[in-house]
Amino acid sequence: MSSLKFDGLHVDVPGFAFPFLFFLFALPLFGAEPNSGGLPQGRLLHSHARPDQAVVKHLSLDLVVDFESKKLTGSATLKFERKDDAKELRLDSHGLEIRKVSDQSGAELAFKVGEKNQLLGEGLTVTLGEATTAVRVEYATTDAAEAVQWLTPKQTSGGKQPFLFTQSQAILARTWVPCQDTPAVRITYDAKIKVPSRLLAVMSATNPQSRNESGVYEFEMKQPIPAYLLALAVGDLKFKSLGDRSGVYAEPDVLPKATWEFADTERMIEAAEKLYGPYRWERYDLVVLPPSFPFGGMENPRLTFATPTILAGDRSLVALVAHELAHSWSGNLVTNATWNDFWLNEGFTVYFEQRIMEAIYGRNYSEMLAKLNLASLREEMEDLSPRDTWLKLDLRDRNPDDGMTGVAYDKGYFFLRRLEEVFGREAWDAFLKSYFDRFSFKSMTTEGFIAHLKKELLDKDSEKSASVNLDAWVFGPGVPESCPTVDSDELLKVTGHAKAFLEGTSLSVVDAKDWSTHHWLHFLRSFEKPLPVTRMKQLDGQFGLSKQGNSEILHDWLLLSVRSQYEPAYPALERFLTEQGRRKFLEPLYRALIKTESGRELARKIYRKARPTYHPISQATVDGLLEWKASE
Numbered sequence: 149m150s151s152l153k154f155d156g157l158h159v160d161v162p163g164f165a166f167p168f169l170f171f172l173f174a175l176p177l178f179g180a181e182p183n184s185g186g187l188p189q190g191r192l193l194h195s196h197a198r199p200d201q202a203v204v205k206h207l208s209l210d211l212v213v214d215f216e217s218k219k220l221t222g223s224a225t226l227k228f229e230r231k232d233d234a235k236e237l238r239l240d241s242h243g244l245e246i247r248k249v250s251d252q253s254g255a256e257l258a259f260k261v262g263e264k265n266q267l268l269g270e271g272l273t274v275t276l277g278e279a280t281t282a283v284r285v286e287y288a289t290t291d292a293a294e295a296v297q298w299l300t301p302k303q304t305s306g307g308k309q310p311f312l313f314t315q316s317q318a319i320l321a322r323t324w325v326p327c328q329d330t331p332a333v334r335i336t337y338d339a340k341i342k343v344p345s346r347l348l349a350v351m352s353a354t355n356p357q358s359r360n361e362s363g364v365y366e367f368e369m370k371q372p373i374p375a376y377l378l379a380l381a382v383g384d385l386k387f388k389s390l391g392d393r394s395g396v397y398a399e400p401d402v403l404p405k406a407t408w409e410f411a412d413t414e415r416m417i418e419a420a421e422k423l424y425g426p427y428r429w430e431r432y433d434l435v436v437l438p439p440s441f442p443f444g445g446m447e448n449p450r451l452t453f454a455t456p457t458i459l460a461g462d463r464s465l466v467a468l469v470a471h472e473l474a475h476s477w478s479g480n481l482v483t484n485a486t487w488n489d490f491w492l493n494e495g496f497t498v499y500f501e502q503r504i505m506e507a508i509y510g511r512n513y514s515e516m517l518a519k520l521n522l523a524s525l526r527e528e529m530e531d532l533s534p535r536d537t538w539l540k541l542d543l544r545d546r547n548p549d550d551g552m553t554g555v556a557y558d559k560g561y562f563f564l565r566r567l568e569e570v571f572g573r574e575a576w577d578a579f580l581k582s583y584f585d586r587f588s589f590k591s592m593t594t595e596g597f598i599a600h601l602k603k604e605l606l607d608k609d610s611e612k613s614a615s616v617n618l619d620a621w622v623f624g625p626g627v628p629e630s631c632p633t634v635d636s637d638e639l640l641k642v643t644g645h646a647k648a649f650l651e652g653t654s655l656s657v658v659d660a661k662d663w664s665t666h667h668w669l670h671f672l673r674s675f676e677k678p679l680p681v682t683r684m685k686q687l688d689g690q691f692g693l694s695k696q697g698n699s700e701i702l703h704d705w706l707l708l709s710v711r712s713q714y715e716p717a718y719p720a721l722e723r724f725l726t727e728q729g730r731r732k733f734l735e736p737l738y739r740a741l742i743k744t745e746s747g748r749e750l751a752r753k754i755y756r757k758a759r760p761t762y763h764p765i766s767q768a769t770v771d772g773l774l775e776w777k778a779s780e
């Protein structure tokens with residue numbers, strides 16, 4: 149692996165895929181230019197951009213949102229900095245219809261759309277004049293815009309207005325904005341978005357709090373962010389304040405429930421600041437999207453996007469808010485330099501999330517979450533290749549989505565918890581706080597983090613340092629033996645009940661009325677094998693699980709039902725798979741269904757109906773599982 153200086157840190161150059169070219173061109177070039185203003189050199193992982201030649205600094209978007217043609221149409225003006233001899237600006241674009249490119253004075257520029265590439269998109273190369281400092285790309289999105297979902301009124305809660313939202317992470321920003329779509333490049337942006345006048349537009353930027361008659365909204369993001377944090381949502385949205393600097397957007401009939409559920413948001417911001425320093429983005433708002441949002445949450449700066457499936461009615465799923473909020477430091481301030489370093493975003497964020505949860509709800513609560521996470525991680529690892537269980541990933545020629553496993557999240561978390569365990573909370577917290585500060589608004593590689601960790605912590609105590617087992621965590625498979633232990637007396641209680649039930653004890657002795665969501669999840673997950681249908685009936689009869697309103701509990705119950713072929717739960721299964729499109733819920737259920745012939749048939753029948761309601765991201769995943777053809 150060729151290692152190059154990058155902001156005083158090291159960046160790995162993905163040169164392997166083309167070893168020949170790499171040696172011919174790359175080595176001499178890199179060798180001669182070890183450092184160019186802190187930018188990664190040469191070809192990048194998952195991007196056509198060459199920021200070492202010309203690097204975009206600011207984006208001005210001017211778009212019209214047309215629900216009839218399902219197109220975003222307008223222009224992106226990109227201001228950039230360039231090396232004197234740079235002859236072109238390379239951008240990422242994927243399925244965009246590029247209409248015209250001109251410079252800052254309006255003169256047309258030659259451009260070339262690259263070859264089709266399913267994963268990375270075609271890319272757009274603009275030929276620069278000697279004095280070109282900005283390019284204006286006139287374009288429209290097409291049906292290939294995988295970031296964007298256009299919802300019919302029926303797919304919303306209100307049922308009267310259409311809705312649109314984007315999901316740019318990891319490499320889908322390029323499907324709705326021509327940009328340098330790599331987390332190693334940061335831009336500031338402003339935007340003017342025109343929408344039908346009955347709708348409100350919000351972005352990962354300064355946001356309006358009410359509608360205006362013109363339907364034109366202006367936005368500004370003054371802090372530099374990577375392209376994967378570009379985000380837009382348009383719909384019948386209303387705003388309600390949660391506190392001095394936080395609030396929630398949702399459709400009018402969802403807003404009261406959302407406001408109640410997120411009541412602790414302001415406390416979370418305070419707890420986070422107390423831990424790792426000031427919140428740097430002024431406001432922290434949330435927008436609750438329709439149920440086809442493919443993720444639980446997305447940390448779009450100033451405005452977290454969230455699934456309505458966390459509105460449980462008892463605030464039991466608000467760890468997700470703590471998680472997305474924590475990204476305001478880990479991820480949005482200090483950003484993984486490549487998707488191979490994804491754990492720097494997610495592992496740090498789970499760690500920070502846990503600390504916020506502990507600060508507000510106590511250690512017993514956060515330990516329940518930790519225990520559930522560790523069990524899921526171990527289970528998930530059984531299905532992963534050993535190489536995919538390293539923290540440092542290798543996603544060359546693969547979709548960065550492949551890295552979105554519990555490894556980055558939970559192995560990452562336990563590694564950081566191991567560091568806390570060895571060095572003590574005080575020293576560890578001081579380290580983390582200064583890390584976020586020192587590298588704010590910068591990208592970070594795994595190797596850069598390790599170098600910093602060694603300098604600030606490990607090298608100061610060789611004995612402690614050895615007991616961390618750093619290499620086993622970062623460059624080795626599985627969960628290392630030095631993994632901290634998690635004890636949750638709370639959760640132990642329910643395992644006893646599950647065991648007794650399997651051995652024949654009647655459920656009538658189980659007093660579950662005080663169980664939290666997490667007790668339920670642990671209880672259901674403790675049945676490792678399929679249950680006999682008679683047992684499933686008893687559980688359902690006693691606890692009404694098929695009628696469960698909590699999405700997490702229902703998901704686990706339905707999964708157990710599919711594995712146990714408990715058919716009375718199938719109507720609830722079909723409803724669940726058609727009423728929401730969160731990939732984390734869809735994937736395990738479809739995967740379990742296709743293990744049997746009849747399940748496969750049912751899966752295909754349900755999917756035929758549900759597919760048009762899913763976001764392209766979820767569609768792509770389920771298409772793959774079911775080997776679905778576009779013509780079906």
Ligand code: BES
Binds near residue numbers: 442445447467471552
């Ligand atoms: N940034 C992620 C979501 C993501 C990761 C989208 C990679 C696309 C590619 C977000 O912060 C996240 O982790 N969401 C989780 C919830 C969280 C509580 C673990 C999710 O959506 O399930």
Ligand code: ZN
Binds near residue numbers: 471475493494497
């Ligand atoms: Zn996350």
